[in-house]
Amino acid sequence: MAGLKGLAGARERWVSTGGIELCVAELGDPSRPTVLLVHGYPDSKEVWSEVAERLADQFHVVLYDVRGHGRSTAPTPLRGGFTLEKLTDDFLAVADAVSPDRPVHLVGHDWGSVQSWEFATVKRTEGRIASFTSMSGPSLDHFGHWIKKRMARPTPRRVGQLLGQGAKSWYVYMLHTPVLPELAWRGPLGKRWPKILERVEKVPAGDYPTPSLPSDAAHGAWLYRDNVRSRLSRPRADAYAHVPVQLVLPLGDIFLSEHLYDELELWAPQLVRRTLPAKHWVPRTRPDQLAAWITEFVLANEEREAGLPVQRTAATGKHADRFGGQLVLVTGAGSGIGRATAFAFAEAGARVVAVDRDAESAARTAEMAQLIGAPQAWAETVDVSDEQAMEKLAEKVAAEYGVVDVLVNNAGIGLSGSFFDTSAEDWKKVLDVNLWGVIHGCRLFGKQMAERGQGGHIVNTASAAAFQPSKALPAYSTSKAAVLMLSECLRAELAGQGIGVSAICPGLVNTNITATARFAGVDAEEEKRRQKKSTRLYGLRNYPPEKVADAILTAVVRNQAVVPVTPEARGAHLMSRFTPRALRAIARMEPPL
Template structure:
């Protein structure tokens, strides 16, 4: 028995079709919308166990072993038994058995997705499929056209794309050799495969892959041999999807280039794109994210079918494919860079938690975030320097909203004045907010991310002052330099767990940090004057926090380590590497206050 059958309420049934017996498992209430999960190669339906169990409380989840894999019987002879037409017969037989009256929602991974593309583009399934979520498996017909287009007009870029995908497809050529793949799978490769997955693909160890792997893989070689050459040589001209399609692209896929889907809108007019920083086996490595996206897509299409109009603003931000539905927490979100960052994530469709010590401004950020595309947004009033309050926040977030996908430790304060004017209290205050706030955030939320084991990203707002010394900002620069180094160290530590850490070094940005900054060693009146003066100077510079927010999102998407933002921050960053003495000369200058 597999782990799937141990789940409460799991039903097993056998469907016979075209001379094979298919093993089908159903989870969840059969009255709910049906979601059919189709596995890939070399897998069996157990590849879906993590996702299926998560979906089962909301949907009627159906999984089956493709012919010759898992517990389903193999066709005889194998040659010619794996054509896409026959696989479509199998699929139709399964859905006729499990959901005879209502269309099903289809989800495919790897070869499961390749088959599913056939299902959603042939005539005979029209009206039987309500939606299709595809991951890591292009339509062979679309792939064939993709190659033809690039061969016909081979510009350097197109040739590059062809060669790139050609290299990624090395295993396809191998699988076309006779007998050898079978021998390898039934011999040493089959034995070592679990370890290879764990090491190279970072698939967590456990009861996957199942013991049937060698025969799954040996039989499945015919998937390639029966279809790839035929379809790539003569791709169908009418392979248009008749259902809405959600395409989930893992960006770190070793076998498929994201470029394959470049003009997919032509074939699938109702296309929703999602991207994910992960490797090929996303059903094992990112089950939470997949469950969320599948659930959302299925529900949206069910509503559409039922005639319920879409309620909320559609998030159409630049990175909506990446952050849609993700959980993002921003500290210092009541103003400046933090608020702009919360808005930018909201525009990309993320769920936003706006944290600030000022309740009113945090609430305002959350309110506006919802107006521009965040499905939900919450405001939390917490002082990042307060260890207990931060711990409570972390507990609350985990219990009520879930584990964060992105954490932005942004809260910070300014402090200017000579070293000898800076009192121990000043030091304590600036380190408490700028450094300890970041430490608490990373410690508490980073730990939750690491424990979940499904990746994530931490962004720490450092400053150009982290590498640009200045006699006017000793305490502030020290705190920010510490943040920069903390980020670098944490990045090294968390890289194994797929969690990225970025340090953002904005530079002179027009926010209210200048108006609230402390100026050590001067009286209140002079401090006020300097706050005003520096605010005006920053206002003249007028670099908007929105641009910093864009840089933060791009840093997360591209997993950048250190990101200087304004031109002066970039310049200083370059100088710190190549002409540090010039930078030190600048550090000796008196600021124009």
């Protein structure tokens, strides 16, 4: 239908409430649990189209234009027509029309979340809501108490939080001025808004926003005028959520401080927190992630309501709020740092693709990852140095599992020996795996991230050998130094697309790389002796790969560029910057083999 632009296959109906006609769109099977999506300001229901289409395979998905927005009619007069009480009437009318016999799972963004907090905390909606997912929109009552607490007992930290949020809320003051917001939206601002979203928020161009934007924004100014001052000055004391709440917190939101939610557990006892490295308009920029989190939360609450054992509880591992539901691919995942990294992401609730050239090892990692906490885990067998095999892997992963959110290029091999003892074939093998394997991963999976336009992160495992020269490791050190520089160059190139790149540089870590490392210029017996001795030395050092895995997750969370791991790696990194002559002197020393 022409009126359902961006919502292909949606069914349309009209719901009457208080003299208003609300335009409602439905997707999916009505016999399944209902997920009701409420849009914000200055949006219409089409802001949810990308999320709705992803949810429609499993749920009955409902969207409606808030009064005065999209194709819904506006109240007359506008003043007093957008109070939270009247918006609650609208919600109940829609819920009764689309799901009369079962409570709905509520999802709100921006002002859709603000009003949904009202729905989730007032008595008259009890029994009509099964769960609530909130993003980029606090309860005005909670906000009011947050302000009062900081004004009653000011400390430097609290005053800083007040001033910080006050600066972020500049647009709220503007929307309270008479006439000017309407003139701006119906004039130049309304025309330029799509380009502003595309440039500032990285919202992909397309069928959003809809042509109704100028009138939507003009009418929506009354959402602020009818509610903000009254609720912030006289917040309700009983604004406790009577449903489980999932909070999705975009860390780059330019309108809302994350400190607004510091004490949210007091108001929402059944709270699940999620964080996302994104800006305000996450329904358009991160629909994949939102759909995954909403699906997990809805299904868990459906199981709980049915009295079934809850299979889909939120992950509780370190950084679970950040990685839950994300798709993570790790190469070299069959053992060592790769396996530990796959397990760490699994504990954080990520979906894991374990890649290794050893099929049995990859399968074991995937099996264990699911037992540890990954909602889903898959094993894939590939030689990362094989370009065509990597291309097929990238195509398969995108088609069957989705676009990767975090890529960890970890696969690598070791080679020791002097430069003149290292043959051309030795050089080729080391560079094919350690460098070209990383290049293939970055090029193929990084390109998918960039084309998706929802950001992501690439982690490349380099080594302390990347900045610590050694006469015994010319080929290995060269390959890792190249990985380090590649990471720095990619980081600069992809920063504007929201894709972070980190180089992890471990020192001596107790893994099986020493048992399989090659030693150039010696016979097989001597090579085996050196492998055993180096394995013993690394074992005595006993730095566990789990600590490297922890550093990898932290690097993604903090978007760190270069991360030396182990004390010797950090020391060598500092020496490479401040005392390079001393490091070169160490490089001339004979290795303990």
